[in-house]
Structures are given as structure tokens and as C-alpha cells.
Amino acid sequence: MKDVVLVGGGHSHVQVLRSHLMNPIPDVRLTVVVDHPVSIYSGMVPGFVAGQYSLHELEIDVRPLAKRAGARFIRAAATRIDAANKRIELTDRPALTYDIASINIGSTVIGTDLPGVKQFAFPTRPIADMCRRLDASFRNPPRTPGPEPYRVTVVGAGAGGVELAFCLRERLLAAGHTGIAVTLVAGGDRPMPTRPARLGDRIIAAAKERGIRWMGGRRVVEVQADAAVLDDGQRIESDLVIWVAGATGKSLFTDSELPTDDQGFVWVDDTLQVETATDLFAAGDCAVLRSWPLIPKAGVYAVRQGPVLGENLRRRAAQQSLQPYSPQSDFFTILNLGDGTAIGAKWGMAAEGAWMMQWKDRIDRAFMDKFQVLDLHGQAIDAFSASMPNMAEMTMVCGGCAAKVADTPLRRALARLPPTPDDDTVTMGLSSADDAVAVRRGDVEIVQNIDAFTAFTDDPWLVGRVGSLNAMSDLYATGVQPRYALAIVTIPEDEQNKEETLFQVLSGVRQELDAEGITLLGGHTTVGEALMVGLSVTGFAKGPLWRNDGLKPGHKLVLSRALGTGVLWHADMAGRARGPWMQQVVASMLRGNARAFRAIRDCNPSGVTDITGFGFAGHASEMLRGSVMGARIDLASVPALPGALELLATGERSTFHDQNREALKALRVPPNVDLIRLELLFDPQTAGGLLIGIAPDQAEQLVAALHEAGDIHAAVIGEVTLPDPHGALFDLT
Numbered sequence: 049m050k051d052v053v054l055v056g057g058g059h060s061h062v063q064v065l066r067s068h069l070m071n072p073i074p075d076v077r078l079t080v081v082v083d084h085p086v087s088i089y090s091g092m093v094p095g096f097v098a099g100q101y102s103l104h105e106l107e108i109d110v111r112p113l114a115k116r117a118g119a120r121f122i123r124a125a126a127t128r129i130d131a132a133n134k135r136i137e138l139t140d141r142p143a144l145t146y147d148i149a150s151i152n153i154g155s156t157v158i159g160t161d162l163p164g165v166k167q168f169a170f171p172t173r174p175i176a177d178m179c180r181r182l183d184a185s186f187r188n189p190p191r192t193p194g195p196e197p198y199r200v201t202v203v204g205a206g207a208g209g210v211e212l213a214f215c216l217r218e219r220l221l222a223a224g225h226t227g228i229a230v231t232l233v234a235g236g237d238r239p240m241p242t243r244p245a246r247l248g249d250r251i252i253a254a255a256k257e258r259g260i261r262w263m264g265g266r267r268v269v270e271v272q273a274d275a276a277v278l279d280d281g282q283r284i285e286s287d288l289v290i291w292v293a294g295a296t297g298k299s300l301f302t303d304s305e306l307p308t309d310d311q312g313f314v315w316v317d318d319t320l321q322v323e324t325a326t327d328l329f330a331a332g333d334c335a336v337l338r339s340w341p342l343i344p345k346a347g348v349y350a351v352r353q354g355p356v357l358g359e360n361l362r363r364r365a366a367q368q369s370l371q372p373y374s375p376q377s378d379f380f381t382i383l384n385l386g387d388g389t390a391i392g393a394k395w396g397m398a399a400e401g402a403w404m405m406q407w408k409d410r411i412d413r414a415f416m417d418k419f420q421v422l423d424l425h426g427q428a429i430d431a432f433s434a435s436m437p438n439m440a441e442m443t444m445v446c447g448g449c450a451a452k453v454a455d456t457p458l459r460r461a462l463a464r465l466p467p468t469p470d471d472d473t474v475t476m477g478l479s480s481a482d483d484a485v486a487v488r489r490g491d492v493e494i495v496q497n498i499d500a501f502t503a504f505t506d507d508p509w510l511v512g513r514v515g516s517l518n519a520m521s522d523l524y525a526t527g528v529q530p531r532y533a534l535a536i537v538t539i540p541e542d543e544q545n546k547e548e549t550l551f552q553v554l555s556g557v558r559q560e561l562d563a564e565g566i567t568l569l570g571g572h573t574t575v576g577e578a579l580m581v582g583l584s585v586t587g588f589a590k591g592p593l594w595r596n597d598g599l600k601p602g603h604k605l606v607l608s609r610a611l612g613t614g615v616l617w618h619a620d621m622a623g624r625a626r627g628p629w630m631q632q633v634v635a636s637m638l639r640g641n642a643r644a645f646r647a648i649r650d651c652n653p654s655g656v657t658d659i660t661g662f663g664f665a666g667h668a669s670e671m672l673r674g675s676v677m678g679a680r681i682d683l684a685s686v687p688a689l690p691g692a693l694e695l696l697a698t699g700e701r702s703t704f705h706d707q708n709r710e711a712l713k714a715l716r717v718p719p720n721v722d723l724i725r726l727e728l729l730f731d732p733q734t735a736g737g738l739l740i741g742i743a744p745d746q747a748e749q750l751v752a753a754l755h756e757a758g759d760i761h762a763a764v765i766g767e768v769t770l771p772d773p774h775g776a777l778f779d780l781t
């Protein structure tokens with residue numbers, strides 16, 4: 049098994065992922081590392097700017113594509129490649145090792161170090177950031193449409209600059225601006241100077257027809273709040289400056305001391321191997337071919353390099369000889385003019401019309417159909433599924449807190465044991481419904497907890513972090529700061545690099561323990577079928593423990609975090625969850641409960657529990673039974689993680705969901721209830737938030753403190769009532 053790591057989700061790598069999905073590279077574990085879960089297909093960006101496409105239509109959600117291909121997905125930015133030791137250094141997490149790696153991270157825009165560019169202009173790179181900023185400004189326009197002048201300056205007249213000038217004009221016209229003045233300014237004497245002169249002439253003519261001012265042979269040297277300033281001091285008054293002044297390399301390769309040209313692009317040979325590192329490949333904008341150093345930085349080349357790169361990664365893994373890549377001598381340039389027409393050029397000829405735009409649209413949509421797995425609501429996109437013959441939908445078994453023994457077998461097994469001998473040092477033990485335990489020796493009350501789960505995802509570092517947070521959570525729910533920990537880790541027996549996996553897990557474990565000043569005292573490692581992480585955590589009580597059986601009637605119930613981790617991770621394993629959703633799930637889980645614990649500390653809660661594998665309904669039932677109380681829950685106010693309700697609506701369920709549905713018997717469900725949100729109550733949570741009983745006059749203050757602590761979804765979701773004479777624990781409203 050070789051570790052092949054793809055850094056970046058550019059046009060070449062998405063093809064490697066798709067090819068691996070259709071025809072897996074044998075004996076390879078594929079990992080993709082991206083700084084953002086969604087990549088942008090640049091060919092449709094101008095159409096998006098013109099209002100012809102929504103942002104989602106040009107997004108490639110790399111995560112579900114990777115998951116369907118059986119690849120690991122890691123969201124982090126690569127900061128340095130240590131080619132000698134085959135390590136990729138990443139932001140905010142330990143480096144990854146590789147046997148073979150490939151880099152497809154695109155380029156950045158030249159000239160952003162000029163005065164005022166970063167502050168006042170809209171740079172086109174990273175392209176995803178530009179699209180998101182534009183999307184936000186289209187949704188909330190900075191100024192009201194009308195006849196006042198709206199002056200736009202586009203700096204740079206490569207394909208991107210030309211298209212943006214035309215397409216922005218159309219967008220502003222459609223929005224109702226009538227005083228638009230667009231200027232296209234660049235150093236060359238005609239737009240797209242490296243392409244045939246006829247194309248440049250046509251662009252100038254089309255610009256003139258539309259009132260777009262062309263300023264060739266000029267250089268912008270500064271951007272101010274209201275102007276782009278030329279090298280002769282002339283000011284082009286501008287309300288918006290788009291900076292698309294050509295591509296330059298990112299610092300990754302120079303920081304890694306890899307061979308680069310003077311722009312920072314890494315030198316590769318015909319096989320796309322980095323010249324000084326045979327197990328390191330690079331493709332797309334970030335690479336420069338020694339044999340063809342002058343090919344333009346255009347997505348078409350990154351696209352064409354994809355299949356060769358995929359084949360060469362396959363061959364390198366099998367130690368076979370590699371294929372050379374040779375770029376096409378010319379390529380079809382089709383420029384979207386934003387009004388339903390386009391100019392196309394190849395072999396020195398150029399043509400223009402609506403048919404050209406229709407053709408471009410067909411090409412672009414056909415490309416996207418190969419990579420867009422899910423729509424905005426997480427529904428499978430038919431065109432993608434249709435292009436995947438014989439691919440059965442995957443069924444998955446959940447890890448995390450959803451991989452539990454159900455409540456009933458556990459209770460029954462415990463009931464068959466002889467009673468535990470009386471022990472008056474135990475202050476919280478088996479007879480209590482709390483997950484943590486406590487013993488008192490003299491003045492010291494020691495509180496402990498043990499928690500373990502099988503991995504809920506294939507990223508061992510993340511599993512380690514969440515495993516730590518999950519084990520600490522039970523102590524926080526009793527009002528105690530953890531102080532010491534022991535860890536147990538099971539490494540899969542078929543894992544070849546056990547040391548690396550263990551290192552990643554323990555790095556994650558330590559990261560969370562260290563942040564809270566908890567000392568890892570020791571632990572135990574085993575090999576087994578699947579990765580498993582567990583911790584036993586110890587702390588010392590400084591006052592009365594919070595218990596989960598002290599709820600009082602009239603007290604409000606506050607939930608600190610949104611629900612839905614179970615269904616989201618279940619869907620993620622099979623590539624049915626959107627990358628942006630998973631980014632928010634991970635962020636929510638990694639917030640842990642330490643900050644919430646500190647927010648609750650000042651409020652004297654009547655009951656606290658953490659929501660884990662038995663879901664909201666299971667853990668809340670336990671609290672209510674222990675307290676001999678009922679509750680009224682306002683279902684609409686129960687917060688859901690992004691994507692959770694969409695997935696539940698499609699019938700997606702975590703493995704443990706149906707067992708948690710047993711708790712339905714304790715619910716009184718009114719007619720017309722939101723049946724999807726109802727299911728959320730049974731979703732098993734991994735490292736979930738806290739459910740807190742609190743006096744009504746303190747509830748809003750607690751919610752505000754939780755928001756302040758980062759738990760932005762915290763909400764009052766109901767209140768404690770006297771026990772129901774008919775035995776129902778919850779009344780849903």
C-alpha cells in the first residue's frame with residue numbers, strides 16, 4: 049500500500065479523483081489535501097459574474113468526490129514540501145508523510161504588493177475568494193442602482209480580464225445601473241497579446257460597441273479608494289477596481305527550496321515530475337514545463353494534464369515507466385461577453401455570436417457534470433450518477449459515539465451481575481445516571497470518566513482531537529475541570545504505517561489536552577480491526593458536582609450546540625454530504641465543551657448532561673427520569689447543523705438512529721409536527737454539546753454567554769414541567 053497525496057483540488061486533481069473512482073489505482077491509499085473544500089471551475093466564472101450561472105454551478109465540491117473515490121479528505125493548506133523526507137507541512141496540524149505526492153495549487157495574481165491593491169482592489173486570486181466576495185456584493189449591492197456613474201476599472205487584459213470587463217458591465221446593466229463606465233487597462237498594445245492579433249482587434253471592436261474604454265500600453269501602479277493610478281500619474285476614477293494582472297507563483301515551492309523559475313512556478317519535466325524529486329509531481333498553473341516553458345497559465349492546460357498525471361501516478365506506484373505530456377499547439381479560446389454572445393478564436397481566426405456562447409456553455413456544463421456530485425441541498429446530481437455506470441450506493445456503519453451498545457442490552461447485562469458491594473467512598477457511581485463517576489477520600493473528591501469510540505472518519509488526527517474532547521466532556525458536564533488523562537488507542541492491524549497513524553492520533557489527543565492544561569500520564573496501545581481512541585480523564589471537584597437528576601419545574605432547558613453530527617458523518621462516508629457542511633460540523637465538534645463549562649459555572653445549573661450517542665431524546669430522557677420531571681420542548685427552536693435536516697429529509701440515518709428512536713415512546717407528538725426535525729432528536733451525536741437546566745431568570749444570560757464563548761447556535765429549547773400523570777416525558781410544541 050503506497051500513500052499518494054494530492055495537494056490542491058485544481059482542474060488536474062479532480063480528474064485524478066474521478067479516474068480513481070472509476071478505476072482505483074491498485075495498492076494505493078489516496079489522500080487529498082485542500083485549503084478549501086470547494087474548488088472553482090474558472091471557465092464559468094465570467095458567466096457567474098454576468099448572472100448566467102449561480103455560484104454553485106461553478107463549484108466542484110471536492111469532499112464528496114474524494115469520498116466516493118475512497119480517498120481521504122484533509123482540509124488544510126500545505127505550507128512547505130520536505131521532498132527529501134517526503135513530508136508535507138500543513139497549517140495547524142502535523143505534517144503528512146507520502147510515498148508519492150502531486151501538487152495542483154494554481155497560481156496567484158501578480159502585482160498585489162503594489163500600493164493600495166490589497167486594500168482597495170478586488171484581486172481575482174484566490175478565485176474562490178473573489179467569487180464569494182462578488183456573490184456577497186451581488187446579493188447585498190453596495191449602492192442603489194440608478195443613473196449615477198458606476199465606474200469600473202479592470203486591470204489586466206488576459207482572457208480573465210477581458211471577460212470580467214464585459215460580464216461585469218452586463219451584470220450592472222441588469223441590476224439597473226445606467227451610468228456604467230467600464231475601463232479595461234493593460235500593458236500590451238491590444239488585449240490578449242499572446243493570442244492572434246485578430247482576436248485582440250475583435251475584442252477592441254466589441255468593447256467599443258458596448259462603450260467599454262480600452263486603454264492599452266498603460267500600467268497601473270497604485271490603487272486608491274476612488275481611482276486606479278497610472279505610471280504617468282493619470283487617475284482613472286473608479287468605484288470598483290478588479291485586479292487580474294496575470295499569474296505568478298505561490299510561495300510554496302520557493303519556501304520548499306524546490307527548483308522554480310523566476311515567477312516561483314516549479315520546474316517539471318515532460319512526465320510532470322518535479323525535476324529534483326521523482327516522487328513529487330506538479331500540474332496546472334503552479335508547474336512550468338522545461339520543454340514548453342511558455343505555455344499560458346490557462347485552465348485548459350490544467351485540464352489536459354489531468355489524465356496524464358493520473359496515469360503517471362498509477363504507473364509510478366507500480367514502478368512502471370511514465371508517459372510524457374505534450375501540450376496542444378493551440379487551443380480554442382472562447383470569451384464570454386456576458387450578453388449571450390461570445391468571441392472564439394483558434395489558428396489565427398476569430399468568430400463571434402450567440403452560437404459561440406451556446407457552444408461554450410455546452411462544453412463547460414459537460415465538464416462540470418463529471419465532477420459535481422451533489423446539489424446545494426445534498427441531493428445526488430443525475431448527470432454525475434449517470435456517468436458512473438454500475439456504481440452502487442454505499443451503505444456505511446458509523447463510528448464515533450454512534451457505534452455504541454444500545455441502552456437496553458447494557459442495562460440488562462448490568463442487571464445480571466451481582467450488586468456492587470457498598471462503598472461509602474463512592475459519591476457518584478453505577479447507581480447514578482451520570483456518565484462520570486466520583487469518589488471522596490477525606491476532603492478530596494476525585495471525578496473520573498472513560499470514553500472510547502471507533503473512528504468516525506479516516507483522518508486519525510481529527511479522530512484523536514475529537515476523542516479527547518469527547519472524553520473531557522463528561523467531566524465538564526459535572527462542573528469539573530479535567531486534570532489528568534490516560535489514553536488507549538487501537539491501530540488497525542492492516543495499517544502499514546502504524547507509527548505514523550499513532551503519531552497523528554496522539555498529536556490530536558495532545559493538542560486538546562495541552563490546550564486545557566491536562567497531563568497525559570500514559571496509556572495503552574493495541575492492534576485490532578478498526579482505529580479506536582479512548583481516554584480516561586480525571587479531575588478534582590471544587591464544589592458540589594452538577595448532576596443530571598436535579599431539574600426543577602419551570603427551569604429552562606438550554607442546548608449549547610446544534611444537533612446532526614451522526615447523520616452528517618454517516619452521509620460523508622459515502623460522499624453524500626457537502627464539503628461546506630462538513631467544514632461546519634468539524635468546527636462545531638472541535639469547539640468542545642470547555643468554554644461552555646466556564647460559561648455555565650456562574651449560573652448554578654439545576655442539571656447538566658452532554659449529548660452523545662443516545663442523541664438528544666435519549667440523554668434528555670435520562671435527565672428527566674432521574675429528576676422525576678417532564679419537559680415541554682419547542683421543536684422549532686432545536687438547532688440543527690447545516691445539512692442535517694436536508695439529509696434526514698432524504699432518509700439518511702446514522703447507524704444508531706433507529707435504536708435511539710425507542711425514545712419516541714416517551715414523547716407526546718402533536719399533529720402537524722415537523723417530522724424531519726423530530727428525527728433530529730434521535731440522531732446520535734459524537735462529542736455533542738451540553739443540555740442545561742437553568743432558572744428562568746438566568747436563561748437568556750446563559751445563552752448570551754454561550755454565544756460569546758463561540759457556541760453560536762446555543763438556544764433555549766424548552767422548559768421543565770411537573771411529571772406527566774400519563775408517563776410522557778416530553779411534550780413537543
Ligand SMILES: Cc1cc2nc3c(=O)[nH]c(=O)nc-3n(C[C@H](O)[C@H](O)[C@H](O)COP(=O)(O)OP(=O)(O)OC[C@H]3O[C@@H](n4cnc5c(N)ncnc54)[C@H](O)[C@@H]3O)c2cc1C
Pocket residue numbers: 055056057058059060061081082083084086087088090091092093094124125126127152153154155172173175207208209211212292300331332333334345346347348349350
Ligand atoms: C476570472 C478568470 C477567468 C478565467 N477563465 C479561464 C477560462 O475561461 N479558460 C481557461 O482555460 N482559463 C481561465 N482562467 C485561468 C484559470 O483560472 C487557471 O489557469 C486555472 O484555474 C488553473 O487551474 P489549476 O488546476 O492549476 O489551479 P486552480 O484551479 O487554481 O486550483 C487550485 C486548487 O488548489 C487549492 N489550493 C491552493 N493553495 C493550496 C495550498 N497551499 N494547500 C492546499 N490546497 C491549495 C485551491 O483551493 C484549489 O482547490 C481564468 C482565470 C481567471 C482569474
